[in-house]
Amino acid sequence: MDIFLWVIVPYLCLATFVVGHFWRYRYDKFGWTTRSSQLYEDKMLRIGSPLFHFGMLGVVGGHVIGLLIPISWTEAVNINDHMYHYAAVGGGLAAGIAATVGMVILIYRRRTVGPVFSATTTMDKVMYLFLGVAIFFGMWNTIAGSIFTLGGEYNYREGVSVWYRSFLAFQPDASLMAEAPIGFKAHALVAFALFALWPFTRLVHVFSAPVGYLTRPYIVYRSRDQKLGSHRPRQGWDSLSK
Secondary structure: OHHHHHHHHHHHHHHHHHHHHHHHHHHOHHHOOOOOOOOOOOHHHHHHHHHHHHHHHHHHHHHHHHHHOOHHHHHHOOOOHHHHHHHHHHHHHHHHHHHHHHHHHHHHHHHHOHHHHHOOOHHHHHHHHHHHHHHHHHHHHHHHHHOOOOOOOOOHHHOHHHHHHHHHOOOOOHHHHHOOOHHHHHHHHHHHHHHHHHHHOHHHHHHHOOHHHHOOOOOOOOOOOOOOOOOOOOOOOOOOOO
């Protein structure tokens, strides 16, 4: 069962993530969109969307640091366990709360605004469900495992993180996840399920972010192209016929 849960299932989800995005881009380019509903309502969107997106950026950044950076690297720059612990808990809680509040606002908006609700697909509902459950377990692991230390404090950097790096190296050690608390196991499984669903939801817009807008000038000036048309216009005044 451990091999199935922590080797076979993750790789199946990863394969679905990669192949699904290729298929979606190849056969559904017009559907590769956020399906924006800003025209229907923008007051709640202006509050919920930034909270959710910036919160999720913090969540993803925290996972990248926690899962991919070994303990030896942080110790090499004089960051001990206590410093890392306080930064991870503080930053993780702040990002998680922002993402949760933003998502609640967006779901409330989607449910109460008629046109927005009418544009909601079944995959939207499934996506919100898995995303909400993943955030819940992530917050639970942070609060229960790091603050209240229920059942004793668990250092995920010596277990889950090592397993994740071995998984990416295609040398997964299932025993590392088998020894993790149930909250971390549930969080990992729901997250992998979300990755498998990703290509078939509006989450594909993550890979189409308009990054160029950050450096684009507010006003774009273009000079008149004198070479337009079949021939170049003559210099000087045009004659006026009577």
